[in-house]
Amino acid sequence: MSDTMHSGSCLCGTVRFKTRGPLRGVIYCHCSQCRRQSGHHYASTNVPDDRLEVEGDDNVAWFASSDDAQRGFCKTCGSVLFWKHRKLDYTSINAGAFDNPTGLHGAMHIFVADKGDYYEITDGLPKHERSASGIVVAGD
Ligand SMILES: [Zn+2]
Ligand SMILES: [Zn+2]
Numbered sequence: 001m002s003d004t005m006h007s008g009s010c011l012c013g014t015v016r017f018k019t020r021g022p023l024r025g026v027i028y029c030h031c032s033q034c035r036r037q038s039g040h041h042y043a044s045t046n047v048p049d050d051r052l053e054v055e056g057d058d059n060v061a062w063f064a065s066s067d068d069a070q071r072g073f074c075k076t077c078g079s080v081l082f083w084k085h086r087k088l089d090y091t092s093i094n095a096g097a098f099d100n101p102t103g104l105h106g107a108m109h110i111f112v113a114d115k116g117d118y119y120e121i122t123d124g125l126p127k128h129e130r131s132a133s134g135i136v137v138a139g140d
Contacts, residue, residue, distance in 0.1 A: 008098040010079035016055040017081075017093065019047045025107025026095045027135065028125075030115035033065050037073075038080050041115065044092040045104055052091055108132060 006023060009016040023045040034042035054060070060081065062070045072082035083092035095104055108126040121127060 004103070006098055006102065008093070010074035010077050010081055010097065012074060012077035012079075014056045014059045014076050015074050015079070015081060017097075018053045018055075019093070020051040020053075021047070023047060023104060026104050027107055028109045028121075029111055030109060030121075031111035032114050033071075034111075035114075035116055037063075037065070037071055038094070042080075042083070043095040043106075044083060045095055045098075046090050046092040048090045050089075052093070110135070 003020060004022065006019045007017065024047075026043050026045050029042040029044070031042075059075050060072045061075045062072050062084075064070045068087065069083060069085050071080070072084065073080050079097060080094050081097055082094070095102065098104065106123060106125050108128065109121055110128045110132055111130055112121060112127045113129040115121070126132075
């Protein structure tokens with residue numbers, strides 16, 4: 001197991017985080033919840049909770065976007081940071097919050113059936129109409 005560290009923060013810097021170990025490939029979620037919250041589509045990796053350290057976490061506001069999932073953002077600057085399923089012990093982290101070099105790579109698109117009508121997906125990565133097996137998302 002690699003002990004690679006990654007770090008990142010919200011825009012104002014009040015919330016900082018560190019992750020340890022490998023990060024999942026970035027999943028682009030085009031569902032309407034992700035589009036509304038992020039302003040475009042979501043792009044997130046994830047880590048097991050025991051490999052995530054958050055500094056300033058009392059400045060993270062959590063919005064329950066469904067019965068099963070909540071979305072964490074900075075109370076001060078509004079940066080979209082985390083997505084968390086209540087029953088799972090890992091946390092999705094927005095790829096845009098990581099410091100460079102992130103070492104991250106795109107993996108796939110999900111919920112493309114719900115994508116906005118003002119853009120096309122042309123990067124050649126796998127596309128799933130809704131969710132894909134083996135991953136858990138906010139979906140409805
Ligand atoms: Zn902030
Ligand atoms: Zn989504």
